[in-house]
Amino acid sequence: MTNHDLAELIFPNITKTIADYEEMYPKRDLAEGAKVTRYAPSPTGFMHIGNFLSAVIDYVLAKNSEGVFFLRNEDTDKAREVENAVESIMKILSDYDIYPDEYEYSNTIKGEYGPYIQSERKEIYHTFIKHLIEIGRAYPCFCSKETLEDIRKNQELDKERTGYYGDYAFCRQLTIEEQIQKIKAGIPYVIRFKSSGDFNKKFVFDDLVKGKIELPENDQDIPIMKSDNLLPTYHFAHLVDDYLMRTTHVVRGEEWLSSVPIHIDLFKAFGFKPPKYIHIPLILKKDEETGNARKISKRKDKEASMKYYEEKGYPPLAVIEAIMTIANSNYEEWHQNHLDLKFTDFPFSPKKMSSSGAYFDLEKLDNISKNYISTLKKEEVYDSVLSWAKKYDPSFHELLLKEPLRSVYIFNIEREQKKPRKDFVNWSSVKEQIAYLYDEYFFLDWEKTYQELTEKEDVQLLKEYAKIYQEFETEDEWFTQIKHFAEENNYAPSPKMYKEDPTLYKGHVGMICESLRHVVTGRKESPNLFQILKIIGQKGLLQRIEFYEKGLK
RNA sequence: GGCCAGUUGGUGAAGUGGCUUAACACACUGCCCUUUCACGGCAGCAUUCACGGAUUCGAAUUCCGUACUGGUCACCA
Numbered sequence: 001m002t003n004h005d006l007a008e009l010i011f012p013n014i015t016k017t018i019a020d021y022e023e024m025y026p027k028r029d030l031a032e033g034a035k036v037t038r039y040a041p042s043p044t045g046f047m048h049i050g051n052f053l054s055a056v057i058d059y060v061l062a063k064n065s066e067g068v069f070f071l072r073n074e075d076t077d078k079a080r081e082v083e084n085a086v087e088s089i090m091k092i093l094s095d096y097d098i099y100p101d102e103y104e105y106s107n108t109i110k111g112e113y114g115p116y117i118q119s120e121r122k123e124i125y126h127t128f129i130k131h132l133i134e135i136g137r138a139y140p141c142f143c144s145k146e147t148l149e150d151i152r153k154n155q156e157l158d159k160e161r162t163g164y165y166g167d168y169a170f171c172r173q174l175t176i177e178e179q180i181q182k183i184k185a186g187i188p189y190v191i192r193f194k195s196s197g198d199f200n201k202k203f204v205f206d207d208l209v210k211g212k213i214e215l216p217e218n219d220q221d222i223p224i225m226k227s228d229n230l231l232p233t234y235h236f237a238h239l240v241d242d243y244l245m246r247t248t249h250v251v252r253g254e255e256w257l258s259s260v261p262i263h264i265d266l267f268k269a270f271g272f273k274p275p276k277y278i279h280i281p282l283i284l285k286k287d288e289e290t291g292n293a294r295k296i297s298k299r300k301d302k303e304a305s306m307k308y309y310e311e312k313g314y315p316p317l318a319v320i321e322a323i324m325t326i327a328n329s330n331y332e333e334w335h336q337n338h339l340d341l342k343f344t345d346f347p348f349s350p351k352k353m354s355s356s357g358a359y360f361d362l363e364k365l366d367n368i369s370k371n372y373i374s375t376l377k378k379e380e381v382y383d384s385v386l387s388w389a390k391k392y393d394p395s396f397h398e399l400l401l402k403e404p405l406r407s408v409y410i411f412n413i414e415r416e417q418k419k420p421r422k423d424f425v426n427w428s429s430v431k432e433q434i435a436y437l438y439d440e441y442f443f444l445d446w447e448k449t450y451q452e453l454t455e456k457e458d459v460q461l462l463k464e465y466a467k468i469y470q471e472f473e474t475e476d477e478w479f480t481q482i483k484h485f486a487e488e489n490n491y492a493p494s495p496k497m498y499k500e501d502p503t504l505y506k507g508h509v510g511m512i513c514e515s516l517r518h519v520v521t522g523r524k525e526s527p528n529l530f531q532i533l534k535i536i537g538q539k540g541l542l543q544r545i546e547f548y549e550k551g552l553k
Numbered sequence: 554g555g556c557c558a559g560u561u562g563g564u565g566a567a568g569u570g571g572c573u574u575a576a577c578a579c580a581c582u583g584c585c586c587u588u589u590c591a592c593g594g595c596a597g598c599a600u601u602c603a604c605g606g607a608u609u610c611g612a613a614u615u616c617c618g619u620a621c622u623g624g625u626c627a628c629c630a
Binding site: 040041044074076079080131141145148152156159160161162163168190191199210213214215216221222223224225226227228230231233236237253254255256257258259260261279281282284294295325326327329330332333352354356357358359360361365366367368374414417418419420421422423476479482483486494495508509510511512513516517518523524525526527528529530538 | 554555556558559560564565566567576577578579580583588589590591592593610621622623624625626628630
């Protein structure tokens with residue numbers, strides 16, 4: 001009995017060889033230096049911001065070098081899979097202007113290196129495993145979950161390293177006859193990789209972010225094929241897929257760093273050259289309870305999901321800017337100097353990436369987003385708010401549709417100037433910012449409208465002003481009039497005059513403006529009053545003053 | 554516990570032996586501008602790079618040790 005017999009017993013239907021596949025998936029015909037990257041999520045229907053970061057880096061790396069970026073569906077864990085996961089991933093990516101060159105879902109396939117769905121690559125994996133068995137580098141393991149658990153407990157008790165290695169690798173010592181006999185007896189088994197390393201020996205690994213790291217050699221006989229569905233584990237799929245798909249750069253989270261020895265051992269067993277690795281830092285968050293940094297969590301942190309940014313209505317480019325700043329902190333500066341270029345043109349450098357965990361700072365994102373929105377044209381703002389509201393605020397959407405001109409006008413207040421206002425952080429905050437201009441919201445609820453204000457305004461004075469209010473062409477004219485009005489009512493026409501001798505006046509013109517603003521907008525701050533008054537007109541002004549007065553009692 | 558990594562201000566960080574009296578951005582504070590808020594302008598905000606020791610004429614930057622933090626140790630990726 002030989003390894004060959006064992007291999008034939010386990011994989012009787014596998015007739016292709018590794019060489020066959022190498023021929024089917026030849027070296028990619030790309031220019032020198034072109035990078036082949038991939039985004040390889042498991043289809044759980046949830047995109048974590050850390051995964052998104054790696055996808056963005058993958059994409060930039062590929063586009064930057066005229067390489068290829070492909071999407072691979074890692075669906076070997078059938079228990080966690082959700083429907084249409086790939087479509088939804090493609091959708092999210094496209095929201096951010098990221099388009100994989102190669103991908104596959106339902107009946108659509110693009111690219112020559114597929115299938116891009118792991119569960120459809122079973123035969124390929126089996127071919128590689130069969131080879132490993134034939135050369136004596138893989139074996140069936142019949143240990144039950146309970147046995148494995150026992151081994152671990154004993155190791156912990158003896159203060160030994162945990163795992164399936166050395167003398168603990170019981171099934172490694174089985175003879176081929178025993179193995180064949182057990183298989184024939186129908187005992188379930190996994191296939192394990194026969195490791196070749198010595199844990200006490202180190203090798204140097206060059207990570208593109210972290211630089212040279214000394215790691216122990218791999219002596220763990222890890223499972224490479226699962227017993228129930230005969231699909232490979234991550235480690236083995238990574239080897240086969242990234243080899244055959246000719247991936248040059250693997251971008252993944254730092255949590256993978258500790259499995260690098262396994263991957264290197266695996267590549268060595270086949271005599272393949274491993275890809276370059278870019279282990280990106282984890283995205284962290286300060287834990288409220290402990291005050292320590294911790295990995296941003298899917299369960300606890302809403303901002304861990306890319307869905308959050310869509311719901312809040314952050315413009316995709318603002319999110320990209322924030323993400324790119326984590327990738328390379330000089331991104332913002334570069335972007336400022338190259339406003340005409342896209343993020344894919346950014347010369348991302350793994351070396352410059354911080355090697356410690358990064359915080360995704362929501363405050364910073366707000367700032368980036370505010371700045372970005374302030375540069376948009378009024379129509380762009382209108383369109384964006386409209387499409388956001390369509391999904392997340394139907395009544396607001398209706399209103400915007402009903403009054404497009406008025407809305408666009410409102411969005412344009414203090415926009416077309418050198419330094420535009422920065423009132424809008426994201427689309428979901430727009431309504432609150434401008435609600436006072438819509439009667440539908442303003443007259444809804446007195447308490448709510450004036451909740452910010454505590455001081456009582458001089459209604460009589462405002463009524464007097466409303467009487468003489470007229471719509472002027474220019475702001476200067478308008479302001480001259482209100483100055484006169486101030487003087488007539490014993491208010492100083494400028495704050496300076498008032499400051500010189502406050503006893504001479506009841507106040508100054510600025511105070512009248514402030515009162516006006518409070519009553520008209522219900523807020524302590526608002527854009528230019530002149531323009532607001534223009535929008536609501538004298539009638540609107542009177543209505544608002546009366547509304548305010550009524551609610552005072 | 555083993556292995557690996559990280560530790561620069563309120564925050565994110567630049568920085569790889571002298572050009573650093575530590576860049577930039579966010580936040581914060583003050584002043585100025587202004588009809589208000591915002592925007593903008595100016596100024597302030599780490600005598601110091603977790604701690605201890607070593608190498609060196611010279612260290613945030615190299616080495617050793619300590620502490621703390623994180624990751625990992627699944628038939629999950």
